[in-house]
Amino acid sequence: GAGVSQSPRYKVAKRGQDVALRCDPISGHVSLFWYQQALGQGPEFLTYFQNEAQLDKSGLPSDRFFAERPEGSVSTLKIQRTQQEDSAVYLCASTEGGGVGWGEETQYFGPGTRLLVL
């Protein structure tokens, strides 16, 4: 496809369950970002990959959050033992280049995965 895709679009989990959220970036894009967007708020940065390397994970809220991009393309965000406060929209974005820093490049966002933890 031409854009960033994410799956599933909606996920309902019981508290304590593990979930895995998938992101397919634009083909050939080097950089991939994950953001968390709570209801009524702006997105908050979680983690960043350049190819398969996770260069920044400073935004991950706890050690229950884990992200990977093993082949430098598709990425998975995993949340273990989900809690109600994890309920949010999880957005993935990609950029063509890598290592430019300072947000110089346009980030292309996917539609997000809306996670509801009951």
Added chain:
Amino acid sequence: SQQGEEDPQALSIQEGENATMNCSYKTSINNLQWYRQNSGRGLVHLILIRSNEREKHSGRLRVTLDTSKKSSSLLITASRAADTASYFCATGSGGGADGLTFGKGTHLIIQP
């Protein structure tokens, strides 16, 4: 934590009127970007203005940046119903590729 604060939080205007949204930020930046988010969808990049620029235009959009006041404004002229969305400012402020820092957004409603 979020860097920017958009003002107002919500804005409702008539179609054809101009809409102005403001954004303030706290730390030094290299550039500032504006994004639009339609209900239930991802964000779409609108415009980027660098710290050494004061004003930038793109179609019906006009963005200003005042680094001395750490503020930016987004003006949408001749608004249309399709402009109804949430608008976010985002800053790139890290020394490396650390993602964007977004504000809380302005929810804009265009009344037909």
